[in-house]
Amino acid sequence: MSAQGITLPYQASRLNLSVSFRFLLSLYAIVPVCVLLQLLDRWVFNHALLDMLPSSPSHFLLFQILFGTPHIIASNLLLFSHADYVSCFKNKLIGMSLFIVVFFGVGSLFIPYRALYIITACWTVYHVLKQQHGIAKAVCRLPNWAFYLQLWLSVSAGIFIYLGIFLKNSLTPQQAELVLQISSMLTIVLIASTFVCQKFVPSRFGWYFLWANTLLVVASWYVYSQQYYFLAILMPRLVHDITAYSFYVSHDVNRHSQHADNGLFKLTSRCHLPAALVLPLLSLVLTYLLQAYGDDLVNLVLQTLFATQIYKAVTLGVIGYLALMHYYTESFVWAAGSPLRRYIRFSGF
Incomplete structure (x- = not known):
């Protein structure tokens, strides 16, 4: 999910399960753990961990099954399995679907692949960090200028870190060094900005959240600069994905635990x-099936019927479409006034 900024007064006593801010903050414990792992590996284990890890998370099928794709599928299942949500957002869903087909589908025939990749990478980083800053906004209570300063510095640094990791094999040494230098400069400015902005945070708990988001970017930059690319992506992915699932599970428990009111939850009941287990389990199973067998199955059918094949029809086409829809829909489905927010309450702040 990608919070626009959570308003705390919206609560309903009839809702059984809440999204706990203390739990969400605890997820950032992965940050010092990963940094400690890197330091131990460098100074004690002579880079044994670095040699074992894949050079990119995308090279590790288990990483793709556990992170990123499952919560994207869960988000789409949650939205599209409820007729009332589809009806409420119908025009937006149709409009975005057409945009994806035209821009990323037809546009791929004319727009260079690297340009499309960079656009998608920027959107991915924005989505991930906007979620964390949007949630933190509720407890940090920063002025708008300070909130957006922190957000855009984080996103800007995150984009260069992301590009430095995933485009490293196609960058010249000079380009790779430039990307690292820009990300370093933006990270330093982010740290300085956080020192300035912390004086506007009214509570100690909000201060923790403010620095947690900053240190998430700082730690990702640090391990990226040390070439521990897997750890650099693991930290924000884990925090982002589990945060998203906390919303999905709370929604499902509060809407369906007493009385299942759509086909999916009637079947699972x-x-x-x-x-609480429906979306996590179903999204993990679907991710595994799509990642492991999707492309081969589609190409088997296409080869049998039409004597042709499509490159990564599922892992790039279908999952790519779902990811872009997720980035778009999560920017408004959890906003105040959305029908999904009727089933969400907050605690632990």
Whole structure:
């Protein structure tokens, strides 16, 4: 999910499960753990961990199954399995689907692949960090200028870190060094900005959240600069994905635990599967099936019927479409006034 900024007064006593701010803050514990792992590996284990890790998270199928794609599929399942949500957002969903087909589908015939990749990378980083800053806004209570200063510095640094990791094999040494230098400069400015902005935070808990988001970027930059690319992506991915699932699970428990009111949860309730486990389990299973067998199955059908094949029809086409829809829809489905927010309450602040 990508919070626009959570308003705390919106609560409903009838809702059984809440999204805990203390739990969300605890997820940032992955940051010092990863930095400690890097330091131990460098100074004690002679880079044994670095040699074991893939050079990019995208090279590790288990990483793709556990992070990124599952919460994207869960988000789309949650939205599209509820007729009332689809009806509410119908025009936006149709409009965005057409845009994706035209810009990323037809546009790929004319726009260079690297340009499309950079656009998608920027959107990905913005989505991930906007979620964390949007949630923190509720407890940090920064003035708008300070909030957007922190957000855009984080996103800017994050973009160059992301590009430095995923485009490293196509960058010249001079380009790679330039990307690292720009990300370093932006990270330093972010740290300085956080020192300035912290005086506007009214509570110690908000101060923790403010620095947690900053240190998430700083730590990602540090391990990236040390070439621990896997750890650099793991930290924001884990924090982002589990945060998103906390919203999805809370929504499902509060809407369906007492009375399942859509086809998916009526089916799973007959199997005595708790509402809290439906989306996490289903999204993990679907991710595994799509990543491991999707492309081969589609190409088998296409080869049999039409004697042709499509390159990564599922892992790039279908999952790419779902990812872009996720980035778009999560920017408004959890906003105040959305029908999904009726099933969300907050605690631990």
